[in-house]
Amino acid sequence: MKPKEGRLQSGEHIMTRFIQNKISDITVRIAKFFDDYGEIELLSSQDLREMDINGLNLEVNNIIGRDMDVNIKIYDRGEMENVEDLRIPEGTQNVRIVSIGDFDSRPCGDPHVKNTSEIGKFIVDKIKRVGKDRYRFTFHVEDK
């Protein structure tokens, strides 16, 4: 595991949920995590470059500051079929659900922190258009 991956992952879940709550027309594409930063690509018919990055960072860090517990549960796929809004990968029998307080739940197999207080400061650095209706968010974390 990369040293910051759990922090980057957990912050990304919160950021993405925050954007999805604000803009209904969002489809999550691929997320990638590197040693010092992460990227996620979101599809939207809205021009996401128009988002106020400072405002986004402020609100995401306010949510992180609620010091929410992160819980991981493994479900059988059949148990999850009626749950809306979860992106369950095709062909998997067990679904690992990462829940951040009551703010977000989504399937993810990667490492996360145990409490959002471990994330530190989460910072979106840029939002770039990388294709039709496709936007890449680049972000990193800092110690508080």
Ligand SMILES: [Zn+2]
């Ligand atoms: Zn994750």
